[in-house]
Amino acid sequence: MDKINLPHHHNSSEEEEKIISNLPNNDTIESVSEALKHLGDPTRLKIFWILCHTEECVLNIATMMSMTSPAVSHHLRILKAAGLLITHRNGKEMYYTVANTPLAQKLHHTVEDLAEIQCIK
Numbered sequence: 001m002d003k004i005n006l007p008h009h010h011n012s013s014e015e016e017e018k019i020i021s022n023l024p025n026n027d028t029i030e031s032v033s034e035a036l037k038h039l040g041d042p043t044r045l046k047i048f049w050i051l052c053h054t055e056e057c058v059l060n061i062a063t064m065m066s067m068t069s070p071a072v073s074h075h076l077r078i079l080k081a082a083g084l085l086i087t088h089r090n091g092k093e094m095y096y097t098v099a100n101t102p103l104a105q106k107l108h109h110t111v112e113d114l115a116e117i118q119c120i121k
Contacts (some may be wrong), residue, residue: 038082039079047061052111054097057095057098076096084098084104
């Protein structure tokens with residue numbers, strides 16, 4: 001990264017250099033921003049939380065959420081496209097669970113920390 005000369009110095013040069021040298025790259029920020037955008041919907045956030053703790057089919061998720069299966073499927077597609085969920089098929093049934101990625105796991109724990117929910121796993 002090129003040296004950045006700040007127009008105003010509000011912190012020590014050492015602090016500013018540390019901050020600048022640890023700036024996340026644009027791809028990382030984009031990835032986190034997209035994930036947070038998808039979890040910004042209360043329904044998707046609740047579905048995500050459920051699937052952090054269990055593997056479920058659409059029908060069971062719909063029942064837990066008091067929603068229709070097509071509505072739940074819509075939200076599941078968005079979460080899966082964001083890389084937050086994975087699926088597997090057992091016969092005709094599709095099962096969903098949280099992806100085993102660092103981002104998904106950190107989001108899981110962040111949601112629980114912010115909501116002061118005890119993790120059940």
